[in-house]
């Protein structure tokens with residue numbers, strides 16, 4: 001099986017490097033494009049625009065958060081030691097939508113996630129891995145953590 005565009009969905013958990021190394025290895029073996037995405041969930045989108053009525057506003061992703069995410073993604077990419085990488089930090093209503101939206105827009109044919117991250121320790125498959133698997137337009141590899 002050969003892939004043309006591998007998309008690694010990165011959180012910044014301790015296991016992200018291990019998952020990223022699997023994704024990078026596959027991309028290199030296939031001679032595929034290799035992209036990394038991190039999603040910053042945007043509460044204002046998921047609350048459907050009515051958020052201004054809430055007495056206490058949830059913290060919205062601001063420029064600082066996006067900038068810090070870009071820096072963390074850059075550091076992760078550097079550890080992976082590959083230069084020709086697309087690095088995307090996207091703002092989306094949910095992590096799943098951000099990953100699947102990018103996969104569709106950029107024609108990824110393999111999405112690589114960790115089986116568990118920050119939200120999934122009690123589950124057989126983490127919530128993001130599960131959600132991505134169910135909506136994906138392409139293959140999904142859940143790297144066992």
Ligand code: AMP
Pocket residue numbers: 009010011019037038039040095099112113114115116117118119120121125126127128129
């Ligand atoms: P979790 O749903 O937290 O168990 O995460 C499972 C996997 O989903 C992680 O190992 C990552 O590969 C991916 N993931 C989780 N959160 C994000 C995020 N904000 N952006 C991109 N990928 C993520």
